[in-house]
Amino acid sequence: MSKKISYLLGIAVTIIIGTILYLQFCCNCCKAPQTVNQETVTAAPETKTNPFVLSGPEINYQCNDNFNFLQNSSSLITPVSDSITVGIEKLKEVLVKNPKQKITITGYALTDEKNTTTFENLALARAHDIKTFLISKGFPESQLETNGEIADSWKTTGDTLLGPLKFQFNELEAAVPDTVNWTALKEEINADPLVLYFNTNQSSDNLSKEEHQKVVKTAKYVNHVPASKVLVTGHSDNAGGREANVLLARKRAEFTKNYLVKNGIKASNIEVVSKGPDEPVSENETAQGRAKNRRSVVTIK
Template structure:
């Protein structure tokens, strides 16, 4: 065979081998990966919007945890036990309410429109709010500091058939005027329930008060300073030894002595009224020395 024929055969073999290798190893690199048709992929619905964290945010408290109370769908019963992080929040709330007995909290419970209500409450949300209130009470919180409401909404955060924290806690602002009025009303009740009583030896008087009596004077002064239309009534009393008219006059002197004492403590004389009952309203037996000593007194109250 001639050299020319061998050369041509070599070229043909090279072309065939090159074509084979190209098709085997390189052609797949040039093929385009088909783009998926996303229009046929089902859309996953977003979970219901609602409060998932447990949040207590009010005057004197700011507590939050990612855990929360849970309820089965169509049920008003809290799923128990609850987590430690919720119990910590409840203890913080308890401390706040003990320190602020006039603070109120409104618990709003939620239910969804597709839930059925088998409770005696107006709606399932209100039933859930009351169940949480009762749970708080069982942990030592005061029932009088909670109000409850219930609302029905379209959707809420869920995990399968469990609603996550369908509750909200609001801390209404205190009515400072009402709080102040209530404070002075309570102080007046305290003063009159256990009034300042000054005792006297026979026809003598003394302004040597003990610590309890001094505190009662302080309370009276404080009340009159803050309740401008208030006045003090001082009633004098005596035992039954001697003439009644003389005892009436003696009891009046004791009332005037007590009045002068209060004036020295900063109470205007025009806001103090005196009266005398003499021996007519004894608190002790006039047949004993001890009983007579109890009857020689003045009683100071708020009118």
């Protein structure tokens, strides 16, 4: 065999052996990569929030906390958070600095919520409660207005509505001539005042539609004439001792005051007195007469 043939056979043998070794030890490199099981990641539950937003001239503030209300309630849940306090202080600074700036507070309520206030709807009652809260913090009352809207849905957590409010910045409009005869309204209120009657040692705020309207008129007058005072006078029958009746009559007047405060009249505008059994409107010899004497009367001073 010639050297040339031997050389070629050597090359062929080398190639064959190399191929065998490659297939034996490197074939696994050609296989498709195995799928690596990845650990399932569970997303964190979404936190329910409805941010508190103040966006207007000279202010742009937002935080995740808000003014919250229980369902069917017109009363703000207190205390409010520190972040809300910071926001309303910034807002107060803007209003004090710009006396022509006006804020409209729009309250919201769900269609299936029950309105037990004398306001037109629960949404308006909530807006008024926020207005009262802001006034207690030193806000100028003349720069705050209220509005109410009914919504089909709202962000909630449990039985709490999260921030059912909106703050809108508006310029104060030119003064509109006052067409209401406030003197005549005061005379009308006092000529046919709101009178609440009480069972013995009991009280009730289940007012009729006509009585609710009297509360609305009284609130309208007092809110327009800030220096005015509502006088709530408590009375009793003559059953029992005089001192006890004077105290009982005052409790009835205080009950009436609290009801008026809940329905839009500031406590500072209400004065309470007790006449006890001294000014009966009917005889005390009959049950019917004594029932008429157990009363509180609301007038404008």
